[in-house]
Amino acid sequence: MARLLKPFEYFEPRTVEEAVQLLSKYGHQAKVLAGGTDLLISMKKRKITPQYVVYIKSIPELDYIHYSQQAGLKIGALATHTAIADSAIIKDKFELLASACGKVGTPQVRNMGTIGGNICEGGPSQDSVPSLLVLEAKLKLISLHGERIVPIDEFFIAPFKTALQEAELLTEIQIPTPPPRSAGCYKWFTKITTVDESLAGVAVLMLLDSTDGICRDLKIGLCSVAPTPIRARRAEQVLRDKKIDNSLIERAARVAVEETSPRSRADYRKRMTGVLVREAISETWQKIRQLHLRERA
Amino acid sequence: MKQIANFIVNGKACELAIEPHMLLVEVLRDELGLTGTKQSCGIGHCGACTVLIDGIPTLSCLTPALTARGKNITTIEGLAEGTRLHPIQKAFIDYGAIQCGYCTPGMILSAKALLDRNPNPSREQVKQALSGNLCRCTGYVKIVDAVLAAAESMGKEASE
Numbered sequence: 522m523a524r525l526l527k528p529f530e531y532f533e534p535r536t537v538e539e540a541v542q543l544l545s546k547y548g549h550q551a552k553v554l555a556g557g558t559d560l561l562i563s564m565k566k567r568k569i570t571p572q573y574v575v576y577i578k579s580i581p582e583l584d585y586i587h588y589s590q591q592a593g594l595k596i597g598a599l600a601t602h603t604a605i606a607d608s609a610i611i612k613d614k615f616e617l618l619a620s621a622c623g624k625v626g627t628p629q630v631r632n633m634g635t636i637g638g639n640i641c642e643g644g645p646s647q648d649s650v651p652s653l654l655v656l657e658a659k660l661k662l663i664s665l666h667g668e669r670i671v672p673i674d675e676f677f678i679a680p681f682k683t684a685l686q687e688a689e690l691l692t693e694i695q696i697p698t699p700p701p702r703s704a705g706c707y708k709w710f711t712k713i714t715t716v717d718e719s720l721a722g723v724a725v726l727m728l729l730d731s732t733d734g735i736c737r738d739l740k741i742g743l744c745s746v747a748p749t750p751i752r753a754r755r756a757e758q759v760l761r762d763k764k765i766d767n768s769l770i771e772r773a774a775r776v777a778v779e780e781t782s783p784r785s786r787a788d789y790r791k792r793m794t795g796v797l798v799r800e801a802i803s804e805t806w807q808k809i810r811q812l813h814l815r816e817r818a
Numbered sequence: 819m820k821q822i823a824n825f826i827v828n829g830k831a832c833e834l835a836i837e838p839h840m841l842l843v844e845v846l847r848d849e850l851g852l853t854g855t856k857q858s859c860g861i862g863h864c865g866a867c868t869v870l871i872d873g874i875p876t877l878s879c880l881t882p883a884l885t886a887r888g889k890n891i892t893t894i895e896g897l898a899e900g901t902r903l904h905p906i907q908k909a910f911i912d913y914g915a916i917q918c919g920y921c922t923p924g925m926i927l928s929a930k931a932l933l934d935r936n937p938n939p940s941r942e943q944v945k946q947a948l949s950g951n952l953c954r955c956t957g958y959v960k961i962v963d964a965v966l967a968a969a970e971s972m973g974k975e976a977s978e
Contacts, residue, residue: 524857524860524879525839525841525844526839526840526841526882527839528837528838528839529838529839530819530838531821531838531882531884533884554882554885557880557881557882557885558862558877558880561862561880561881561882562861562862562880565860565861574838574882576882576884576885578885626862626950627862627863627865627949627950628875628928628946628947628949628950629862629865629868629875629876629877629928629950630862630877630950632874632875632876633876633877633880633881714863715859715863715864715952716862716863
């Protein structure tokens, strides 16, 4: 593999408008550079050889984490994994996202890499995505023609192919506040490699009625076990509006396994999906019960 | 086309003209002669190329140099004061935490970033902070010991 980059022309826009103008002008010959932890590897491997590189970390207003009960969580596309994993508000209210971002790559990769880049890379194993799927995040995409909001479960089309158009820029991730008495978690199992890429990742978000122990809502997001990150919607149905018990969790895990379609190491990934879904639901269930107990005390 | 870049490297301002495709590791090593920064895997896995940009451990092999314009860059050459080694460097020698030495600059810079923000880390926190730096010689035990010892000696120094 080449260690060096091929020459390109380099731009440092100061505003979103300037950036989308450049993207619109140079089309498929241009690439957006943020943290660089995915793009530069592809460039070194000569998988991508852009003629124009548009560096967007020069746009300060895209790096933020804002929260209000009413508006929910808004994360600028340039927030790094470290910033998200360390954010007090995200750790408190969106813990599954903090733990997913804390799992990405290595400390250096988390310092450099951005959540926007993780999403736009569009690979099957992007760790931030299962949590964003179950939190029903929306993505704000801006182009010269204006902005559009795309629900994240409509964003991933095929491996490394997303709904993001050539001249569009992802600027913000919008996440509604989960209902009270809900809890979630992100569980993963990794390949044993230098960066511990996920072999399977499972996010769960659950809403439980404290009076009757009935699961009012459950969402399951998976990565690394299908061509794109997916929701395991049939498995969610197994538990929704039911009183949770271990055999039902077991059944949901089996259904989730059927919903996967791994591109490689299929048998292993499927088995691990079953284990992780079971663990994630059980752990979330415990968390909610503790939450209820604390509320009563 | 070359562009002008200003950096502060190890406390010294420098200005040079660089091509956009040049990586920070190339500029540091080939233009500024700071060969303490190592390149190994080239794809951000091993951490040998780690430098501090505004105090934050960053992979110089995945950083186009122009993106670091205006920033404060610390390389391993910036730690010692003359012949007086930084306490982390000294601890690495005292504890046998250096064998082939290739991972050492990155390892020490990751350790420095940790101790700068958390002067009294637990063993687990040290392991976490160094988890993006691979060593194929030491088995890590001596490295972790060295960082903990450095934290202790820096704490003593500070209270004296």
